[in-house]
Amino acid sequence: MSPTSIFAPVSTPADSIFELSLFVLAVTAGIFVVVFGLLVYAVVRFRRRRDDDGSEPPQVYGSYEVELAWTIVPVLIVVALFLATARVIASVQHPPKPKDALDVVVIGHQYWWEYRYPKFGVVSANELHVPVSDPAHPTPTFLTLLSADTDHSFWVPRLAGKTDLIPNHPNSMWIDPHETGLYLGQCAQYCGTQHGKMLLRVYVDSRAAFDGWIAEQSRPAQPDATVANGHHIFENTSCINCHTIAGTSANGRFGPDLTHVMSRDTIASGVVPNTPENLRRWIQNPDAIKPGSRMPAMNLNGQELDAVTAYLASLH
Secondary structure, X not given: OOOOOOOOOOOHHHHXXXXXXXXXXXXXXXXXXXXXXXXXXXXXHOOOOOOOOOOOOOOOOOOHHHXXXXXXXXHHHHHHHHHHHHHXXXXXXXXXXXXXXXXXXXXXXXXXXXXEEOOOOEEEEOEEEEEOOEOOEOOOEEEEEEEOXXXXXXXXXXXXXXXXXXXOEOEEEEEOOOOOEEEEEEEOOXXXXXXXXXXXXXXXXXXXXXXXXXXXXXXXXXXXXXXXXXXXXXXXXXXXXXXXXXXXXXEOOOOOOOOOHHHXXXXXXXXXXXXXXXXXXXXXXXXXXXXXXXXXXXOOXXXXXXXXXXXXXXXX
């Protein structure tokens, strides 16, 4: 099954949208069958015959029964579709919020995602971790959607519908995934050059695994002494103006938090696997991996580049 399939929902909002889609498809398919059937009947029944004299057939005017039928039936169909849609919109946009629900603030940047967990004081980037929700004891995740620059759109098809992130206009959505696993998505609103590579990765963990991840992410960076030179270079370049590493003097807010950068599976918002080799390429020349990204090349020499890479590779 495709990781972005809309036909395999694993969360209540996505499931509600899927069921509504099936209902609308069934209604419209029924309309198509009736209309197409009548069209075929008319073409066959009233086709031109050899003995046709070309005269106009009898016209029927003022049939209240026919006029009522083709007025009332479409109105009833539209009302049924409207009520079904309104019910789903209400359930998706205004759900009850359990006291043990998880709150996450999602901030869209050109071209990456920032995730803040206010209750735990954890900040991460590009890879959202949430606990699985047991239908018997729901533990949904409520997302507050903000934008740091332009319009973005948060869309993970198997978890929920598309919701926009608009500057100065907070938005919200929720998910309650019933199965653990990795679910992929995409920024679905054109936001600039690298819109197509602003990818989403949502990790649905067991409760124990999620608690362990939170505990790990809550700790400050603990690099070993062998990478002290890289640490020194990092803190004496403009890297600290954009990035934060907890426990150090780096407290920038323009780029992703790097405190536990090596705990992530990918870099550059899901574009390439997170390996020391790719990390080195990214630091050396971000445009080689993601043209048009907002991160500048630091113009480090080979020795400095190796040292900074080794330092960041130690941040688990």
